[in-house]
Each structure stands twice: as C-alpha cells, then as structure tokens.
Amino acid sequence: MKKEFKLISELILQNSKVLDVGCGDGELMKYLKDNKTSKIRGLEISKNKVQNCLSKGLTVIEGNAENDLQQFPNNSFDFVILSQTLQAFLDPEKVISELLRVGKKAIVTIPNFGYWKVRLNLLIKGTMPVTENLPNEWYNTPNLHMCTLRDFFNFCSKREIKIFKSLALKNDKTLNLSAKNLAWRNLESQLGIFLIEK
Amino acid sequence: MNKVKQFKNIIITKPQKLDCGKEISNFPISYETYGNLNEKKDNAILVFHALTGDQFASGKNPITNKDGWWSYALGSGKAIDTEKFFVICANVIGGCMGSYGPSTIDEKTGKPIGTNFPVITINDMVNAQYNLLEHFKIDKLFAVIGGSMGGMQVLQFVSNFPDKAHIAIPIACTSSHSAQNIAFNELGRQAILADTNWKNGLYEQNKTSPDKGLAVARMAAHITYLSKKGLQEKFGRKLQERDDLKFSFDADFQIESYLRYQGSVFVDRFDANSYLYITRAMDYFDLSKQFNGNLSAAFSNTTSKFFVISFTSDWLYPTAENREIVIALNAIGVDVGFVEIESDKGHDSFLLDVPDFLDTLGNYLKTNFKTVNEKRI
Numbered sequence: 092m093k094k095e096f097k098l099i100s101e102l103i104l105q106n107s108k109v110l111d112v113g114c115g116d117g118e119l120m121k122y123l124k125d126n127k128t129s130k131i132r133g134l135e136i137s138k139n140k141v142q143n144c145l146s147k148g149l150t151v152i153e154g155n156a157e158n159d160l161q162q163f164p165n166n167s168f169d170f171v172i173l174s175q176t177l178q179a180f181l182d183p184e185k186v187i188s189e190l191l192r193v194g195k196k197a198i199v200t201i202p203n204f205g206y207w208k209v210r211l212n213l214l215i216k217g218t219m220p221v222t223e224n225l226p227n228e229w230y231n232t233p234n235l236h237m238c239t240l241r242d243f244f245n246f247c248s249k250r251e252i253k254i255f256k257s258l259a260l261k262n263d264k265t266l267n268l269s270a271k272n273l274a275w276r277n278l279e280s281q282l283g284i285f286l287i288e289k
Numbered sequence: 290m291n292k293v294k295q296f297k298n299i300i301i302t303k304p305q306k307l308d309c310g311k312e313i314s315n316f317p318i319s320y321e322t323y324g325n326l327n328e329k330k331d332n333a334i335l336v337f338h339a340l341t342g343d344q345f346a347s348g349k350n351p352i353t354n355k356d357g358w359w360s361y362a363l364g365s366g367k368a369i370d371t372e373k374f375f376v377i378c379a380n381v382i383g384g385c386m387g388s389y390g391p392s393t394i395d396e397k398t399g400k401p402i403g404t405n406f407p408v409i410t411i412n413d414m415v416n417a418q419y420n421l422l423e424h425f426k427i428d429k430l431f432a433v434i435g436g437s438m439g440g441m442q443v444l445q446f447v448s449n450f451p452d453k454a455h456i457a458i459p460i461a462c463t464s465s466h467s468a469q470n471i472a473f474n475e476l477g478r479q480a481i482l483a484d485t486n487w488k489n490g491l492y493e494q495n496k497t498s499p500d501k502g503l504a505v506a507r508m509a510a511h512i513t514y515l516s517k518k519g520l521q522e523k524f525g526r527k528l529q530e531r532d533d534l535k536f537s538f539d540a541d542f543q544i545e546s547y548l549r550y551q552g553s554v555f556v557d558r559f560d561a562n563s564y565l566y567i568t569r570a571m572d573y574f575d576l577s578k579q580f581n582g583n584l585s586a587a588f589s590n591t592t593s594k595f596f597v598i599s600f601t602s603d604w605l606y607p608t609a610e611n612r613e614i615v616i617a618l619n620a621i622g623v624d625v626g627f628v629e630i631e632s633d634k635g636h637d638s639f640l641l642d643v644p645d646f647l648d649t650l651g652n653y654l655k656t657n658f659k660t661v662n663e664k665r666i
Binding site for chain 1: 594596620622624626627628631645648652656657659
C-alpha cells in the first residue's frame with residue numbers, strides 16, 4: 092500500500108466514522124475497514140471504480156465532491172479524507188469548507204508544487220513542470236489549482252482553519268512539517284498531509 | 290389472460306385492511322420459489338415484480354412458454370444465484386396470475402370481480418406479500434430486490450418492516466410517481482376505457498375482450514421503457530418487409546410492426562382490469578407523502594443496508610429520482626451504496642443483459658452474504 096495511505100490511516104481513530112472523498116478503487120477504504128473501522132463510506136466519480144468498490148462490499152456512492160457532499164448533514168463523519176484531488180476541483184475553497192462541514196476533521200493530502208524539481212523545471216526549461224507525481228502536460232492535466240505546502244498553510248491561516256497535524260513525504264520518507272521548517276520542507280518534499288479542523 | 294392453470298398459492302386468512310379503507314380476507318397470493326431455503330433460513334431473497342411481471346421470474350413461464358422476466362439476473366450461477374439463495378417471487382395483489390385481483394372469480398356470483406375489486410396501493414401489495422415470510426417461517430430476509438414498480442415495493446417494504454431484510458436493493462425506481470409517470474399511465478388506462486369491448490370492466494360476462502385498448506396501452510408504455518438512442522439503433526427508419534413506402538396506414542416501418550407485435554402478445558397474457566388497477570397503485574405511490582413530506586423519515590428505523598441502482602438512459606425513472614432516495618438515506622446516516630450504470634437500453638436495462646449491472650449486483654450480493662454470515666458467527 093502507498094505510504095501516503097499508511098500515514099492517513101495512522102491519523103484515524105479506531106471505530107470512527109469516515110468518509111473517503113474520491114475513494115478510487117477503494118484501496119484505502121478496504122485497509123481502514125479491515126484495520127480501523129467498519130463505519131466507512133466512499134464517494135467516487137468514476138462509474139467503473141464505484142462498481143469495483145461495491146463488488147468488494149465497500150459502501151460507495153457515485154458522485155462528485157463539488158455537488159454531492161451537500162447531501163450529508165453537518166458533522167456526520169469524524170474524519171473526511173481527500174487524497175490528492177483538491178487541485179482538480181473547480182472550486183477547491185468550497186470543497187474544503189464542505190469537507191469541514193460534513194466532517195469534524197478532514198485529512199487533506201496535497202501534491203507539492205513547491206518541490207524543487209518542479210521549480211527547476213520551470214526555472215531552467217521554461218516549461219510547465221512534468222514530474223513523476225505530476226505526469227501530465229499543461230494541456231491535458233486534470234490539475235486546475237496546483238498549490239505549494241506554503242500556499243496551503245497560508246490558506247488555512249486566512250480561512251481560520253486549524254492545522255492539527257501536518258506531515259511531509261520525501262521519497263516515501265515521512266518528515267514532520269511545521270511553520271518553522273516550512274521553507275525547507277516546501278522545497279524537498281513531494282507531498283503534504285494535513286489534519287485540519289474548522 | 291388466463292384461467293388455465295392452478296398457480297401455487299397461499300390463502301391469507303387473516304383480514305388485511307387496505308389503504309382505501311376496505312378489508313380483505315381469505316384471499317390468494319400466488320408465488321414461485323427458486324433455489325433452496327437453508328437450515329438457518331437466512332438465505333432468502335424476496336423479489337418484487339414490475340407492472341406487467343409475475344411470479345415466474347426465472348425458468349419457463351407456463352403461460353407464455355418464454356423465459357421468466359428476470360432470467361438474465363436470476364438463476365443458477367446468475368447474479369441472484371439460486372445455488373446460494375432461496376428466492377421467493379409473488380404475483381402482486383391486483384395481478385392476473387393467481388393472486389387476488391379483478392380476474393379472481395367472486396364466489397357469490399361465479400363471475401370475475403372486475404371493477405368491484407378495491408383500488409389497491411403499493412403498500413397493500415407489500416403487506417399482502419409479507420405473509421410469505423410467516424408461511425416460510427423466515428424471521429429475516431437476506432435481501433429484498435426489485436426494479437421499477439418492484440423497486441417501489443422494496444422501498445415500501447423496508448419502510449413498513451424496518452428489521453426484516455439485511456439488504457434492500459431498489460433498482461430504476463422512484464419514491465414518488467411523477468406527473469410524467471402518471472400521465473403515461475393515464476394514457477394507457479384511457480386506451481383501455483375507450484375500447485367498447487371493455488364494457489365497464491365486465492368484459493368476461495359480456496364475452497368480449499378489450500384487446501385493442503390493452504394493446505395500445507402496452508405499445509405506449511413500451512416506448513417509455515426504451516431509449517431514443519436504443520430505438521434509433523435497433524430500428525431507425527428501416528422498412529418492414531417492403532422496399533418502399535406503401536402510402537397507407539399499414540406498418541411500413543419496423544418500429545410500427547414491432548410495437549404492434551408487443552401489443553398483440555401482451556393481450557394474450559395480461560388482464561385489462563389488472564392493468565388499470567396496477568397502474569393506479571403506481572400513481573398513488575408517494576412514500577414521502579406518507580411521512581409528511583420527509584422521505585428520510587420513511588427509513589428512520591431501518592436496519593437494512595441499501596444499494597440503489599439507476600441507468601443512464603432511463604428517462605422513465607431517471608437517475609435524479611433514484612438519487613433522491615440516496616440523499617434521503619444519507620441524510621440520516623443509513624448505509625447506502627449507489628451507482629448509475631451506463632446503458633443505452635433505457636428503463637428496461639434492469640431486465641436485459643447489461644453485464645455491468647449484473648456483475649455489480651452479483652458481486653454485491655455475494656460479498657454481503659459472506660459479511661452478514663460472518664457477523665452472525
């Protein structure tokens with residue numbers, strides 16, 4: 092399993108109610124169901140992936156986070172997970188506020204646009220960055236709103252969102268992440284993991 | 290219509306109060322079963338049929354000599370696997386395949402009840418079929434499943450009996466019949482009523498049969514079960530066994546011939562009065578109204594896990610209406626899965642060979658049967 096999923100699951104308390112937004116094939120859901128909690132739901136936009144999840148016995152509904160989170164009441168989950176998809180929404184700000192309305196806490200992971208290879212790409216080559224984590228060209232990328240770890244820190248402080256815990260991933264190595272080491276982590280890591288609360 | 294066979298049935302002796310206020314008792318419910326009930330009696334599935342369906346969901350239908358209406362989904366090794374599950378399917382009351390309906394012979398007069406039959410509802414149908422659980426001494430069903438009107442019965446069943454099914458699978462249905470749904474049903478009913486052979490519902494006594502009206506009703510309804518794209522691909526403007534237009538009102542086009550055929554075979558197996566009563570029951574179906582406009586309240590005590598399925602090209606019970614059920618369930622934290630299956634086959638998709646649908650349904654039942662059993666041990 093992806094290191095990212097391991098770290099997310101470590102943030103989730105036993106027997107808590109969890110919603111995985113953009114749950115894909117249900118890999119993380121299955122792991123959480125087997126190890127953490129049976130009270131887990133998923134939301135996924137791809138029909139095929141929804142069918143795969145349902146076939147595995149995972150409770151998933153077909154839908155899109157921008158429209159379909161609104162059907163869940165306030166605080167109906169202890170944790171809402173959004174893994175590496177925030178940048179693909181038309182309105183990430185609205186999605187974050189929906190995550191924090193539906194969930195008591197949210198776990199958001201972000202591919203870091205401040206990673207040194209990305210910066211170098213633009214600086215040296217003068218082209219939009221293409222890396223292992225961001226494999227698409229500018230004309231076919233699903234990523235509409237890329238941000239850096241620092242951008243996300245700034246966003247949270249502007250919107251008065253509390254960051255409970257933050258971690259960074261550098262080549263599958265887990266690093267602690269805080270305002271103090273942000274400048275360096277923002278350069279060396281590919282991924283940020285944030286546990287947030289309104 | 291048929292008076293040919295004696296169908297397998299149970300007689301419900303205890304009185305049942307209907308929504309219209311009347312009370313019925315000593316009435317038959319005809320049914321079929323598929324597969325075997327296990328010792329623990331925990332592998333039973335109750336399947337509800339749609340408007341023109343019957344208890345012969347699988348195998349050969351003895352009246353039509355054709356495969357049962359859900360042969361693609363139900364049988365040995367199929368999605369609803371009769372090697373594993375014990376499936377019960379009953380003819381709804383109001384129907385014409387042996388259950389209490391307008392073609393039932395009134396013992397006092399020796400003639401069909403006809404339009405003296407009370408107007409029934411989906412709720413009445415479900416309450417009547419509940420007696421089958423007692424008959425088979427099944428405490429809790431593994432699942433209730435149905436498409437279209439069968440899906441409405443699923444919703445009503447879990448609302449009436451919140452702890453009697455582990456799994457509820459409403460397919461291609463709605464919680465409330467829309468104006469468009471009612472309009473199409475009314476069109477069908479008016480076609481029957483306009484047939485002079487209908488004779489105010491006393492056609493048996495008058496030795497007539499409103500075949501024309503019933504056939505037109507079926508033709509109109511049949512269009513609503515298919516998608517525009519499906520019709521276009523299958524028929525387009527293809528001509529029926531002729532090289533050119535005949536400048537007449539014969540069936541020049543294949544689609545005309547097809548609809549005429551559908552109408553003509555339908556009247557051989559279905560009773561016109563049953564068509565009136567069952568479409569009325571569908572029109573009266575409004576589950577949220579039963580709970581003062583709050584659909585979630587219909588499910589507030591449920592212990593069932595839900596799986597809602599819709600189809601992309603179904604414009605009769607479109608995805609948005611199926612999604613309303615999902616939204617109502619999510620609003621109160623009920624365990625609900627939902628998927629819209631890609632298909633060009635319209636509302637009829639649930640009856641046809643749509644592999645994505647059949648695979649997902651089959652895997653869902655298999656996985657959950659395992660989980661429910663593990664929990665019990």
